[in-house]
Amino acid sequence: xTYQTAVEAALLDVRDLRxxxxxxxxxxxxxxxxxxxxxxxxxxxxxxxxxxxxxAMAMSLLRLLAYPGQxxxxxILLNGRDLGRMTEKQLTSIRGREVGTVxxxxxxxxxxxxxxxxxMIAPIMRNLGLSRAQARAEAVKWLDKVGIPDAERRxxxxxxxxxxxxxxxxxxxxxxxxxxxxxxxxxxxTALDVTIQAQIVELLKDLTSEAGAAMLFITHDLxxxxxxxxxxxxxxxxxxxxxGPVGEIFRAPRHPYIQSLLATxxxxxxxxxxxxxxxxxxxxxxxxxxxxxxxKERCLGAxxxxxxxxxxxxxxxxxxxAACWLPAGLEKQMLAATVPTPKAMPLAKASRERxxxxxxINNLHKHFVSSPVFAPSRRTVVRAVNGIKxxxxxxxxxxxxxxxxCGKSTVARxxxxxxxxxxxxxxxxxxxxxxxxxxxxxxxxxxxxxALIEEPLAVKALGNKVERLARVTELxxxxxxxxxxxxxxxxxxxxxxxxxxxxxxALALNPSVVVADEPTSALDVSVRAQIINLLSDLKAELGxxxxxxAHDLLxxxxxSDHIAVMYLGEIVEYGPxxxxxxxxxxxxxxxxxxxxxxxxxxxxxxxxxxxxxGELPSPLDLPKGCPFSSRCPMVTARCREEKPMLHxxxxxxxxxxxxxx
Amino acid sequence: MADQSTEFLAPRSxxxxxxxxxxxxxxxxxxxxxxxxxxxxxxxxxxxxxxxLLPIQAPLETNLFAMMKPPxxxxxxxxxxxxxxxxxxxxxxxxxxxxxxxxxxxxxxxFGIVLGTLAGFFGGMLDRIIMTVVDIFLAxxxxxxxxxxxxxxxxxxxxxxxxxxxxxxxxxxxLQRSMVLSLRSRAFIDAARxxxxxxxxxxxxxxxxxxxxxxxxxxxxTAANAILIEASLSFLGLGxxxxxxxxxxxxxxxxxxxEQAWWISTLPGRVILMIAVGLHFLSDGVRELLDPRSRS
Numbered sequence: 001x002t003y004q005t006a007v008e009a010a011l012l013d014v015r016d017l018r019x020x021x022x023x024x025x026x027x028x029x030x031x032x033x034x035x036x037x038x039x040x041x042x043x044x045x046x047x048x049x050x051x052x053x054x055x056a057m058a059m060s061l062l063r064l065l066a067y068p069g070q071x072x073x074x075x076i077l078l079n080g081r082d083l084g085r086m087t088e089k090q091l092t093s094i095r096g097r098e099v100g101t102v103x104x105x106x107x108x109x110x111x112x113x114x115x116x117x118x119x120m121i122a123p124i125m126r127n128l129g130l131s132r133a134q135a136r137a138e139a140v141k142w143l144d145k146v147g148i149p150d151a152e153r154r155x156x157x158x159x160x161x162x163x164x165x166x167x168x169x170x171x172x173x174x175x176x177x178x179x180x181x182x183x184x185x186x187x188x189x190t191a192l193d194v195t196i197q198a199q200i201v202e203l204l205k206d207l208t209s210e211a212g213a214a215m216l217f218i219t220h221d222l223x224x225x226x227x228x229x230x231x232x233x234x235x236x237x238x239x240x241x242x243x244g245p246v247g248e249i250f251r252a253p254r255h256p257y258i259q260s261l262l263a264t265x266x267x268x269x270x271x272x273x274x275x276x277x278x279x280x281x282x283x284x285x286x287x288x289x290x291x292x293x294x295x296k297e298r299c300l301g302a303x304x305x306x307x308x309x310x311x312x313x314x315x316x317x318x319x320x321x322a323a324c325w326l327p328a329g330l331e332k333q334m335l336a337a338t339v340p341t342p343k344a345m346p347l348a349k350a351s352r353e354r355x356x357x358x359x360x361i362n363n364l365h366k367h368f369v370s371s372p373v374f375a376p377s378r379r380t381v382v383r384a385v386n387g388i389k390x391x392x393x394x395x396x397x398x399x400x401x402x403x404x405x406c407g408k409s410t411v412a413r414x415x416x417x418x419x420x421x422x423x424x425x426x427x428x429x430x431x432x433x434x435x436x437x438x439x440x441x442x443x444x445x446x447x448x449x450x451a452l453i454e455e456p457l458a459v460k461a462l463g464n465k466v467e468r469l470a471r472v473t474e475l476x477x478x479x480x481x482x483x484x485x486x487x488x489x490x491x492x493x494x495x496x497x498x499x500x501x502x503x504x505x506a507l508a509l510n511p512s513v514v515v516a517d518e519p520t521s522a523l524d525v526s527v528r529a530q531i532i533n534l535l536s537d538l539k540a541e542l543g544x545x546x547x548x549x550a551h552d553l554l555x556x557x558x559x560s561d562h563i564a565v566m567y568l569g570e571i572v573e574y575g576p577x578x579x580x581x582x583x584x585x586x587x588x589x590x591x592x593x594x595x596x597x598x599x600x601x602x603x604x605x606x607x608x609x610x611x612x613x614g615e616l617p618s619p620l621d622l623p624k625g626c627p628f629s630s631r632c633p634m635v636t637a638r639c640r641e642e643k644p645m646l647h648x649x650x651x652x653x654x655x656x657x658x659x660x661x
Numbered sequence: 662m663a664d665q666s667t668e669f670l671a672p673r674s675x676x677x678x679x680x681x682x683x684x685x686x687x688x689x690x691x692x693x694x695x696x697x698x699x700x701x702x703x704x705x706x707x708x709x710x711x712x713x714l715l716p717i718q719a720p721l722e723t724n725l726f727a728m729m730k731p732p733x734x735x736x737x738x739x740x741x742x743x744x745x746x747x748x749x750x751x752x753x754x755x756x757x758x759x760x761x762x763x764x765x766x767x768x769x770x771x772f773g774i775v776l777g778t779l780a781g782f783f784g785g786m787l788d789r790i791i792m793t794v795v796d797i798f799l800a801x802x803x804x805x806x807x808x809x810x811x812x813x814x815x816x817x818x819x820x821x822x823x824x825x826x827x828x829x830x831x832x833x834x835x836l837q838r839s840m841v842l843s844l845r846s847r848a849f850i851d852a853a854r855x856x857x858x859x860x861x862x863x864x865x866x867x868x869x870x871x872x873x874x875x876x877x878x879x880x881x882x883t884a885a886n887a888i889l890i891e892a893s894l895s896f897l898g899l900g901x902x903x904x905x906x907x908x909x910x911x912x913x914x915x916x917x918x919x920e921q922a923w924w925i926s927t928l929p930g931r932v933i934l935m936i937a938v939g940l941h942f943l944s945d946g947v948r949e950l951l952d953p954r955s956r957s
Binding site for chain 1: 847848849851852853854855856857858859862866867870871
């Protein structure tokens with residue numbers, strides 16, 4: 001009965017969609033029989049890890065797949081017309097006009113040598129049948145709507161003259177300007193900072209509901225889903241494994257995958273001493289589609305039937321369906337069993353030992369000076385790090401957070417001695433090592449794992465070949481890998497394994513401090529918890545101090561003892577992690593923590609989403625008074641004139657704001 | 662997530678050492694273009710190596726009773742105006758050509774890799790000096806430069822090799838430097854620097870091994886070019902001096918008799934073409950083998 005009405009009202013009705021990538025090394029089944037319905041004005045989120053087929057699915061809808069991908073089966077009905085049977089020419093009239101698209105990386109989806117006007121006006125003229133002048137006015141109106149200041153002038157800008165956030169706004173304006181009925185947004189905020197992400201999400205939400213357009217929103221961020229979606233489709237290994245209203249999915253998930261995934265996220269409740277539950281293993285290789293349920297190897301509830309027969313999506317509630325043989329998925333106590341027990345109990349170090357300072361940074365500055373050869377007078381100075389002071393004690397973890405461009409990665413490079421400070425001192429007791437963001441690029445692709453981990457030992461000429469190999473094997477065990485990895489090349493490992501190898505390499509020389517720059521941001525959500533657990537194990541086992549740099553505030557909060565919030569090269573707030581997050585004293589910290597989407601729709605509904613306005617000012621042209629004064633919601637005349645110093649706040653904290661108390 | 666796409670771009674197999682050992686087995690024979698190159702070079706190299714054992718006249722031996730004979734069973738490519746056997750002279754000329762080609766490629770690779778790495782890695786004044794000299798050399802067409810240098814150094818095998826190398830080294834320096842510049846900023850160099858690896862270590866363990874493959878491709882194209890330039894110099898009378906045969910001067914010998922005895926120039930000319938084509942196929946094959954994106 002409900003089904004019947006749904007079909008009639010459906011804006012988009014996808015039935016049994018199949019997409020394959022026929023590569024030379026075999027056929028990859030990217031989308032394996034996906035069916036769903038989007039009704040007019042509805043926001044549907046598609047969540048899944050990389051390789052789950054979520055992007056391939058979205059691209060299949062408009063036949064935008066890159067070679068060698070092709071749709072091999074199913075129907076895509078938009079208002080009852082099958083897009084799959086349309087000619088390329090008919091589809092072109094649908095794209096943009098009826099279905100708008102916003103992609104992840106606006107720099108590559110905008111034409112870099114064409115002004116914004118050139119890219120916006122022509123489609124509006126064609127799709128809405130307006131004259132050039134009318135289309136231009138329409139384009140300016142939309143740019144204004146998406147929050148581009150001075151739209152009349154900025155429409156003549158080139159994409160490279162805009163920031164990432166601005167470019168994504170332009171993309172949204174382009175997608176919405178032809179008044180589409182459906183917007184497909186493929187990870188539209190993944191490349192953006194958390195504060196900008198919050199702005200863009202609000203914008204998409206407001207503008208689509210204003211225009212009555214439906215939206216298909218693809219993401220891997222469960223927090224965004226909670227903030228944004230009406231209904232959620234969870235994809236795993238090319239199939240939808242759970243589909244339902246957002247509240248239901250988060251309150252009572254039925255599929256073990258999403259149940260475990262929700263449990264792995266360092267959330268509001270489970271920070272501190274607890275370990276994160278983790279999903280063992282990695283997603284299946286879609287070149288060899290698994291027999292039976294694709295999730296069975298990683299599922300605690302797997303039983304004989306799961307190995308023979310793949311479950312199909314079946315109704316659990318009025319509007320909630322899941323693809324699992326267990327009617328309610330995993331039980332609570334089973335989920336608890338996914339929390340791994342720590343390998344070793346934390347060493348009970350004497351408290352005096354723990355008090356020892358291992359990193360001391362005083363008045364650290366790093367300025368990048370550039371002076372054009374032909375105009376030395378036009379010398380510009382970027383103050384990437386502008387006078388910071390920090391202490392890290394033995395065995396402690398310091399989290400550094402801030403938007404990109406705030407100088408946090410420069411601090412990491414200075415700590416490691418990769419760059420020399422312009423001014424100030426860094427004292428480090430023992431050795432600092434680094435865990436990199438993207439181990440795919442921090443490994444020489446032509447070296448095997450054994451050689452990669454051995455390299456630090458070989459550089460220092462420690463031991464002979466045999467002894468070094470023994471040490472490499474020991475390190476691999478320590479990070480949870482076995483010696484079958486030794487002879488592999490980095491590209492033959494999964495993302496999680498590569499990050500473990502990177503950690504093993506960092507540990508090779510027994511460092512006292514490990515700097516980790518976004519160590520989990522390149523990883524899949526289900527693997528992230530494994531790495532976070534590993535890092536906290538190592539911290540407890542080896543008494544290493546960590547400096548943890550990330551933009552994922554929930555992770556930073558989970559792993560850190562202290563947190564330093566950086567803004568434009570300066571620390572604006574410092575203190576114990578929970579204190580800083582629960583009771584932020586600086587308006588910027590408050591804005592940051594407000595911007596983080598919490599994976600719980602009930603919590604999200606209660607929050608006031610007033611995202612931080614504006615963007616990071618250019619570091620070439622810093623505001624005179626408080627660096628945050630240009631974006632601060634509580635700014636006063638004093639802030640614009642007088643720069644607040646970092647001062648003590650409630651004994652254990654420090655904050656740089658005139659009005660902290 | 663975002664980096665997954667790069668995973669496909671990351672070199673599929675290799676490791677320089679591994680690719681070399683696996684090369685002969687699966688590589689060269691498995692690649693279509695490399696197979697063509699082998700089909701050209703195996704017979705040519707075999708014939709050249711065993712030329713003294715073949716039942717043909719020695720390259721310098723004249724036979725006044727068989728002058729300007731067209732191709733026949735005894736003289737497959739015919740004979741020239743002094744009754745010398747063209748096949749024998751061609752085989753001997755090939756030896757010269759290949760020697761010149763590979764010497765030039767080796768010299769250009771050696772200097773290119775060393776100077777290019779130094780310039781790219783250290784930058785600054787050293788880079789500026791090296792690159793200024795390179796740019797001056799690059800301003801001249803290589804044949805013209807080679808002619809000029811031969812004019813200064815004199816003719817003969819060694820001056821020809823030196824002249825052609827000098828014209829080719831600058832290109833190799835530029836190529837190597839550009840690769841070093843992009844490798845230098847990669848995260849794995851930073852990773853090695855965090856353990857205080859020396860500059861020498863970075864260059865020999867990370868940078869040079871990662872540039873060898875493309876340099877080899879460039880080297881095989883340069884060998885083909887060098888063979889053509891040597892032939893051109895000899896044709897102009899500036900290279901290998903008669904009576905010693907080289908493909909260039911055999912063609913020069915036949916040029917005056919093109920109407921009466923077309924075979925003198927034409928057949929050695931074909932051989933030059935074959936060698937050049939073969940080397941280009943070889944370089945294409947090597948590039949495809951070392952480039953993960955074009956591999957199955």
